[in-house]
Amino acid sequence: MVWRAICVLRVRCVTSACDSTHIQTPEMLLYGEAYEKCSKSHLTASRNLLAGSLRGYGFMSFFKDAKHLFVFAGLFVLAFLVFLVVRHYVVPKSFGEYGHYRGASIGEIAARPIKFAGHQACESCHSDVLDVKSKGKHAHVNCEACHGALEKHADDPSAMTPVLPDTAVLCARCHTASAAKPKGFPQVVPADHSTGLPCETCHKPHSPAMDAGGAK
Numbered sequence: 730m731v732w733r734a735i736c737v738l739r740v741r742c743v744t745s746a747c748d749s750t751h752i753q754t755p756e757m758l759l760y761g762e763a764y765e766k767c768s769k770s771h772l773t774a775s776r777n778l779l780a781g782s783l784r785g786y787g788f789m790s791f792f793k794d795a796k797h798l799f800v801f802a803g804l805f806v807l808a809f810l811v812f813l814v815v816r817h818y819v820v821p822k823s824f825g826e827y828g829h830y831r832g833a834s835i836g837e838i839a840a841r842p843i844k845f846a847g848h849q850a851c852e853s854c855h856s857d858v859l860d861v862k863s864k865g866k867h868a869h870v871n872c873e874a875c876h877g878a879l880e881k882h883a884d885d886p887s888a889m890t891p892v893l894p895d896t897a898v899l900c901a902r903c904h905t906a907s908a909a910k911p912k913g914f915p916q917v918v919p920a921d922h923s924t925g926l927p928c929e930t931c932h933k934p935h936s937p938a939m940d941a942g943g944a945k
């Protein structure tokens with residue numbers, strides 16, 4: 730069956746007896762006299778091949794069209810070389826120095842100007858605000874979460890005076906009711922709750938709770 734299939738596909742035969750018949754059409758090969766001849770010679774050929782392969786000869790003749798494989802393998806090697814050359818020029822020099830990223834990016838990020846001062850810096854000068862805030866519900870909300878990045882001001886207060894936040898925007902950002910927020914988190918519908926008044930009319934931003942008339 731195997732030889733018959735090869736015959737139909739017109740693969741060149743190992744035996745000389747077969748060569749001439751193989752130029753014929755598959756139909757002729759299958760049904761004609763040629764096929765008879767062919768199958769006979771193939772039977773001999775396969776026997777020869779089996780015997781030959783033990784000696785090494787059959788093995789080589791089996792791979793006599795191996796140059797196609799070499800061309801194919803050569804193309805792979807060539808493509809790999811092109812890949813290496815392109816990679817050399819495209820991948821940044823420090824890539825992979827520490828991990829799967831540019832090693833130089835650490836220095837670049839560290840060299841960026843600092844924007845946030847951190848709440849300890851604010852508290853060292855504005856201890857009065859800290860006193861109020863630390864006793865209220867906003868004790869754990871840090872200064873720059875509301876006032877924005879203020880490293881420039883903390884570094885030199887006279888160089889830059891912070892703009893006071895607009896509570897209608899600021900407070901709503903955290904407290905507008907939403908099903909996505911944890912149930913325990915204090916939420917209001919600003920328009921209904923404040924009836925248009927600014928939040929700081931009733932709440933002190935640094936200590937917002939209003940229990941029994943006293944701020945907390």
Ligand code: HEC
Pocket residue numbers: 846847848850851852853854855872873876879880882883884886887890891892893
């Ligand atoms: C070195 C001391 C110092 C540090 C640090 C500092 N401030 Fe100030 N801050 C001042 C001084 C002084 C003023 C008053 C400046 C003025 O009125 O022009 C001021 C004013 C302010 C004001 C009020 C502006 C106004 O219009 O009343 C806010 C708000 C403020 N600071 C927030 C902060 C925050 C937030 C931080 C931390 C990121 C901070 N400050 C860090 C000294 C400091």
Ligand code: HEC
Pocket residue numbers: 848851852855858859862867870871872873874875876893894895896899929934935
């Ligand atoms: C929950 C948001 C919030 C936090 C947190 C917060 N502030 Fe404020 N802060 C405000 C708002 C809003 C105002 C403006 C109030 C107004 O317009 O009357 C303000 C005003 C100020 C002022 C102007 C003077 C005053 O007391 O009204 C200073 C100074 C100040 N904040 C510093 C700080 C510092 C320092 C911290 C951190 C220790 C801090 N704030 C934390 C919201 C906040």
Ligand code: HEC
Pocket residue numbers: 866867870874875896899900901902903904913914915928929932933934937938939
């Ligand atoms: C950065 C987010 C944030 C901003 C901005 C903010 N808050 Fe809060 N607020 C909180 C957190 C966090 C709490 C504490 C919640 C808790 O205790 O579970 C809180 C608590 C409160 C409470 C107390 C609720 C209670 O439990 O009684 C009130 C009132 C309040 N905020 C009003 C305001 C007002 C008014 C503003 C605007 C000046 C404001 N908040 C801005 C985060 C924020």
Ligand code: HEC
Pocket residue numbers: 896897900901904914915916917919920922923924926927928929930931932937938939940
């Ligand atoms: C007219 C006064 C008034 C104004 C204006 C106002 N509130 Fe309130 N707010 C209250 C009172 C009163 C309470 C209930 C007492 C408390 O919980 O401290 C309250 C409670 C809250 C609470 C806690 C709700 C809870 O579930 O515990 C939040 C959050 C809050 N307000 C945010 C705001 C925000 C944000 C604004 C501005 C958009 C604002 N409030 C404006 C009077 C006011």
